[in-house]
Amino acid sequence: MRLVHVTDLHFGAEDPDVVAGLRADLAGQDIDRVLVSGDLTMRARTGQFRAARTLLESIGRPWTSVPGNHDLPLDRVLTRALRPLDGYRRFVDAQPQPMLHADGLQVLGLSTARPYLWKNGRVDAGQVARIGSVFTAAARLRVLMVHHPVFRSAQRPGLTLLHGAGRALRAAARAGVDVVICGHDHVAAQADLSLTRPGLGRHMIGVMSGTACSRRVRAGESQSYTVLELSGERLRLRVRHWRGGRFETRSETEWRRTADGWHA
């Protein structure tokens, strides 16, 4: 099973060369599914959603997506308050909180952007309950995907985490989740989440990727995405960074699943 995590595409601030490079690089990978953890656009404009959708369709593989804070309109106050996900629902996915169960893969995507929070995110009690109820032991890989970070990267240690991340992660650990995917930070990072949050009782892998194709790079780090390859009880993570006009693998880690979760 080979998955790709792309995030923070930020159409409206995209770099056309990187977009083309991303498309070409993904075409060269034998991908089963693309996971998109939000901020597809800069300002939730129709043209920006359409451009993001066009890129995703051009990969030619199924994809699963959640919205990010930039996918809510910032400057249209009434729309933001009353129908914040209108554009996302119309142009990306009518279901902003997808639950996928296919070919041994389970993905629960949650929408964590809120109209009343500027750029931070929140997971609420209903969403936590959903984490606790949807995952099944039969799946080969259980993935929870949100836009806002559930752990801090070494590159940007001061960033605000998803409000409610602790409750969400405890529910995920109890539900046997394997990987928690997030974005927003615009840097690539991975973590054993039980080390970032003691008491979880399960070693889950936190995966964060950089902005896939926008000019909004942070901490001096280039655009990136992550390939997750599951074979048996091993998960190989390859982070591919934009460098010298193409994407190339800059880091590679392998995790192994045991009774209490995943170990690097």
Ligand SMILES: [Fe+2]
């Ligand atoms: Fe974001």
